[in-house]
Amino acid sequence: PWPDVKRIYNDLSWCVEKCASATWCKGHKYLVDDVFLEIHRTYFSLCGNVQDPPLLHLIMLIAPAIVATLLIPFLCIHVTTLNE
Incomplete structure (x- = not known):
């Protein structure tokens, strides 16, 4: 299912980037990074536990x-x- 997840991930990335730049958010790159870090903390919390x-x-x-x-x-x- 990675291609499906990747497509959704790319769509979300594009959406957050557009919203951040459309609102003239200063330092919107940091906002995008914060959004994706929070997503990873929430949905991929076991990602580092690969054995x-x-x-x-x-x-x-x-x-x-x-x-x-x-x-x-x-x-x-x-x-x-x-x-x-």
Whole structure:
């Protein structure tokens, strides 16, 4: 869902920027920053709590790529020697 969130985020950014500059708010860049910091505090409070996946999940994701990398050369050699 990141493209949807990004679109909403960009729309909100544009809206806050337009409102701040339309009202001739001095230092409106700070207002925009404050608005987005408050949004992050409210809706993305767990954003900094990202953790590494458990070791078993990591191994299950990485192992097939490693095994395939090691087996493909042997498979290629086997197939080419069959045709001879």
